[in-house]
Amino acid sequence: MHRAPSPRAVEPTTRHHRTAFSGPGLRRRLLAALVVIPLALTAAACGDDGGSEAAADPNKPVELSIFWWGAEGRAKLTEDALALYTKKHPNVTFKKTWQANQGYFDKLATLTAGGDAPDIFQIDDNYLTEYASRNVTLDLMSYKDSGKLDLSKFPESLWNYGVVEGKLAGVAFGENTQGLVFNKTLLDKFSLPAPTTGQSWEDHIAWAANVSKVAKVPGTQDPSADYKAFWVWLRQQGKDLYKDKALGFTEQDVAAWFTLWQGARSAGATPTPDVIHEGNVTDISKQLVVTGKAGTSWVWANQMPELKKNTKDELGVVAYPGDPSAQWARASMYFSVFRGTDNKDVAVDVINFLSNDPEAAKVLGTDRGLPSNLDIRKAVSDSVSDANMKQSIAVQTELGTKFGASPQVPLKGHSKVRSELIKAAEEVQFGRKSPADAAKAYFAACQAAIGA
Incomplete structure (x- = not known):
């Protein structure tokens, strides 16, 4: 299994990871290193992108690495939501790594190029096409079509804004405009x-x-x-x-x-x-x-x-x-699954849970934008007490009635x-x-x- 390293590898619950990656020369080298990924993935990913674990023991211990950017508040909310998943699936635990936005994508490029990509990682529309075109991201379309990843309550233009060259490269984790x-x-x-x-x-x-x-x-x-x-x-x-x-x-x-x-x-x-x-x-x-x-x-x-x-x-x-x-309904950010993970089905189920479970939604709130699931969004918006957030939700909901089709995800x-x-x-x-x-x-x- 592929895991994102934390500052102390022996502490899987490490909450904060900061790395000083900067400079255009380093960035170019990191992106150039990604060229090797398709070859590595050929060996790492067995068969199709779809569920390769159907016959696996559903109770076997699984540890998933997950990497995201954000401040301490987001870290706490995310960790609490993941704890809910573990409560419902005691065999699944998480190695959690997060850091500030600055330097995040340099770190993600390093992990991915080194064959140590997180099983689940946060990404935005600046980089989704780049990672999808290099076969880093798992195609989630078969999971959507089978209902294992339920996007039926998402605005169509929102989930479509995660499609790159016909493949669903990421699940929109919040709406913005x-x-x-x-x-x-x-x-x-x-x-x-x-x-x-x-x-x-x-x-x-x-x-x-x-x-x-x-x-x-x-x-x-x-x-x-x-x-x-x-x-x-x-x-x-x-x-x-x-x-x-x-x-x-x-x-x-x-x-x-x-x-x-x-x-x-x-x-x-x-x-x-x-x-x-x-x-x-x-x-x-x-x-x-x-x-x-x-x-x-x-x-x-x-x-x-x-x-x-x-x-x-x-x-x-x-x-x-x-x-x-x-x-259009723009994804404020996405969660993607690494194509080379040993636990595709479980990783997808985690994203499905974070997107659609009412308890998880109550914990996560609007930190990553308006919830993508419209039923969840209504429940969250009804519980929001902050007047400014209520105004923002109301405006985005009203604008949502006027949205057109989403454009394609931006190019590399x-x-x-x-x-x-x-x-x-x-x-x-x-x-x-x-x-x-x-x-x-x-x-x-x-x-x-x-x-x-």
Whole structure:
């Protein structure tokens, strides 16, 4: 069996593991090492991805390694939920390893390349395609089809957002979507209307310019560097961020996006470039909508409670401008099973339990996003007492009625596509390049990032 090492290997209940992995050179070496994985897996994985343990003794002792990122609060909740599973299946125990987000994927790459991958691991849409394409992840489709992995209460677009090249590479462990958060206290103070779902991009910019004029606070953060906003806008144009194994947009699309926001800056709808940069690089606790430097910020809707912790003002949230059907039920993160594990069926059953068991759901709450199982989500939302979380749940539930089909999971290189957009957009924001020139450079960088 494959196990994720903990700081002290003799202590399987170790709760916290931090490793200082950093640097682009090391990252490249780690990813290059993954090339050897398909060969290793040929020997490690017997037969198909489906249940190879059907005839095994259901009472035999099993220890599963599980690896996730998060803070201490998430660790405690996850450990408590896993303890529930062990209570119901006394023969199954867990070697639990977790760490902060920073360095997590470097560590996962090291473990996987070294043949010591966790049986179950947390992953996000930046890396799911990469790991699936290298045959690291178990194809869960047969488990879904047989009902051993019950996704029947998941929104279809949510579980589909774990499919890579026809294989179900991960189970969505929480739902999220894009949210335009606005400062309601500021707007009420000046008797200004709030932005609305369905407002066009041009109308949103005009609304923001009026806020700037009346309230003397820039109406909206400039999202030209925000891949979430660019992605939604592309889908509203009949395009997408990715199409099959290529980019789903053109240089001209990027130039049009940059030009739209160049016009917004000229109209006074946004902050100045130095403040826009501040919003581009700060964490959620310092977004411009809570620091008082803009009337809106472009975030994930489930970040509302965290934003609210950092301001005394009342906040509201709506969909991004344009047709809201361009938004989708995005997996906040996934749990995947290592294809080479000796205990496929048990690992899948653990994920099924964490996703669908009411007791486990009560323990896990909304820490990883809105529960994917809609029945579980309703029960959890009814029990939530925090007003900000209730608001976030209500907004996401309402937006969920307007969602369109999910896009394909991002290609390998997605994190580079995201970071290069910030660089290119800021070249335009600071006037160092025209929208066309910045778009050309960005498109080339994206092509290189995905290996096109």
